[in-house]
Amino acid sequence: MESTLKAILQVMLTGDEGETEQAPWYPYQNDLYVYIDLELDGLDAASRFPVLKEYLDDYETFREIYTELKALLSLERQGKLVQPPAGPNIDFSYLAPSQPSDWPWRRLLDTAGDLRARLVTEIEIVVDKLGASFGSLPEALTPQTVRLAATRNNPTEVEKSAQSLALPTLEGDLSFRLKIGPVSEGKTTLSTLILQTSTQQPLKSARITLRDKDRRMLESNRTQGNQEVVFRDIEAGSYFVEIKCQGQVWELPLIFAPKEGTADLQ
Numbered sequence: 001m002e003s004t005l006k007a008i009l010q011v012m013l014t015g016d017e018g019e020t021e022q023a024p025w026y027p028y029q030n031d032l033y034v035y036i037d038l039e040l041d042g043l044d045a046a047s048r049f050p051v052l053k054e055y056l057d058d059y060e061t062f063r064e065i066y067t068e069l070k071a072l073l074s075l076e077r078q079g080k081l082v083q084p085p086a087g088p089n090i091d092f093s094y095l096a097p098s099q100p101s102d103w104p105w106r107r108l109l110d111t112a113g114d115l116r117a118r119l120v121t122e123i124e125i126v127v128d129k130l131g132a133s134f135g136s137l138p139e140a141l142t143p144q145t146v147r148l149a150a151t152r153n154n155p156t157e158v159e160k161s162a163q164s165l166a167l168p169t170l171e172g173d174l175s176f177r178l179k180i181g182p183v184s185e186g187k188t189t190l191s192t193l194i195l196q197t198s199t200q201q202p203l204k205s206a207r208i209t210l211r212d213k214d215r216r217m218l219e220s221n222r223t224q225g226n227q228e229v230v231f232r233d234i235e236a237g238s239y240f241v242e243i244k245c246q247g248q249v250w251e252l253p254l255i256f257a258p259k260e261g262t263a264d265l266q
Helices: 002-014 026-040 050-058 060-077
Strands: 105-109 115-119 123-128 131-134 144-146 162-168 174-184 187-196 207-212 217-222 229-234 237-245 248-258
Touching: 026 050, 026 060, 050 060, 123 174, 131 162, 174 237, 174 248, 187 207, 187 237, 207 229, 217 229
Parallel strands: 115 248, 123 248
Antiparallel strands: 105 115, 123 131, 131 174, 144 162, 162 174, 174 187, 187 229, 207 217, 207 237, 237 248
């Protein structure tokens, strides 16, 4: 039944000529489900999705869609929404989101009841003696080579010893920039910056935490000015980067793995 409701929502959002796709609230179509579910559970959805609430207040068309979908979801919860005898035979594949299908975010409620967005696909970081690089990525995501300034440990500038990756989020005007490298004695440096996409300006006062595979906190820092949050001496293994900003929580799963044939990086 959920897939049927999603098909109905897509039709309502797209309209007869697809003009609604240009509306500012269109990227929040998936959040609308979570928003209504929270309301039906008696929770404060507006505080968790303040931007979506603003669009509901400002756009009558969006409010109408919200009202109709909430009525359908309420009927579904009560078992009063009749399942059609056959599934819909309309092809909605052309309405697929522009975000790479193999690089999805998911809205989840954690054990504490907080809403967070989790990147489903694990980001692989390949490490060798020369540096670190991102593993296989969707075509839409292309890492950039970073030239590192000379240091006492690196007296000459070394190309390809670091890479930077811009990672879009569910919010159209928010992105994360991950930088990996340099590598020293098999341990990697990871830097994270949060950007407002439209201005490319860093966001201040965001909390970025590095956790191990069991989600135990290893290190945590708050962004200040234009500075990145830097975590050093990361060994091979699985980690999570947790980002808290604008009242939301984001979780990025990472795996640092030695390049094949270079198990000894010391």
